Amino acid sequence: RGQVQELRVPGSSGELAAILAEASAVGRPVVVRGGGKTTEGECLAQEGETLLSTRRIRQFLGLFREGGHDCCRVEAGMTFDELERHLRPKGLELAVRPLSLSATLGGTVGIGGIDVTSWREGTFADQVLSMQVALPDGRLVECSPVVESDLFEDVLYGYGQFGIVTALTLRLRPALPVRLERRYFATPGEAAEALI
Numbered sequence: 317r318g319q320v321q322e323l324r325v326p327g328s329s330g331e332l333a334a335i336l337a338e339a340s341a342v343g344r345p346v347v348v349r350g351g352g353k354t355t356e357g358e359c360l361a362q363e364g365e366t367l368l369s370t371r372r373i374r375q376f377l378g379l380f381r382e383g384g385h386d387c388c389r390v391e392a393g394m395t396f397d398e399l400e401r402h403l404r405p406k407g408l409e410l411a412v413r414p415l416s417l418s419a420t421l422g423g424t425v426g427i428g429g430i431d432v433t434s435w436r437e438g439t440f441a442d443q444v445l446s447m448q449v450a451l452p453d454g455r456l457v458e459c460s461p462v463v464e465s466d467l468f469e470d471v472l473y474g475y476g477q478f479g480i481v482t483a484l485t486l487r488l489r490p491a492l493p494v495r496l497e498r499r500y501f502a503t504p505g506e507a508a509e510a511l512i
Contacts, residue, residue, distance in 0.1 A: 322365070324367070324368050324369070325371065325372055326373065329373060329456055329482035329483060330456070332368065332370070332373060332480060333450040333482075335368060336368075336451070336454050337452075337454025338454075340454070345364070346366045346368050347368065348369075348370065348423075348476055348480055349367055349368065349369050349370070350370045350419070351395055351420045351423060370420060370480070371393050373482060374391050374394040374395070374398060374420075375391045376390055376394065376402045377390055377483065379408070379488075382485075385488065386488040386490075387445060387488060388408075388488060389485050389486075391484075392422025392423075392425070392480075392481040394420065394421050395417060395419060395420055395421070396418075397417035400413075400417070403491070404491060407490055407491050408491055409490075410443060410486065410488060411489050412430075412433055412437045412439060412442070412443055413429070415431070421440075421481075422480070422481035423476075424441070425441050425444060425471065425481050425484065426471070426475050427441075428473050429441060441472045441473060443486050444472065444484055444485070444486060444487075446460035446463070447482075447483060447484045449471055449478070449480065450480045450482050451478075451479045452479065460485075
């Protein structure tokens with residue numbers, strides 16, 4: 317291979333799709349990195365590969381109602397923490413969100429995303445009503461359970477093997493009264509003491 321790792325940080329879904337098409341045309345492998353929270357190391361590119369970061373594709377695109385539910389449309393590089401900062405002032409929240417608030421929405425779709433509410437609400441991926449996916453050939457495709465349903469099913473829990481999620485439409489619910497505190501500790505002993 318003999319090529320150094322290449323870092324690409326697109327600012328839009330279209331730019332991301334163009335990078336995929338370019339890499340596909342020359343046979344260059346692409347590794348996607350959102351929040352970098354994977355435990356298996358899939359977000360680490362090797363020599364000769366393109367590391368594609370989705371962190372600039374993170375806009376909140378809007379709220380609306382569909383089928384009697386509050387919904388939102390967001391870009392997939394947004395983190396759960398960023399989404400909550402948009403939703404909480406409006407009295408809304410996701411029914412399921414993983415404990416890692418710095419994980420990206422798009423990356424979590426590929427693994428499902430479980431929460432303490434998953435026994436009742438399913439996974440985070442189950443809250444997805446539709447999504448835009450960038451395919452390896454550079455096409456941007458909107459999919460849902462009724463439009464491009466095979467692609468929709470492949471991308472959910474698909475570990476990013478079928479395309480890159482660039483935007484999501486998510487089902488929301490009224491926010492439950494919760495107080496969230498973030499505490500940082502210098503040592504494990506301090507954390508254990510605070511827990512006790």
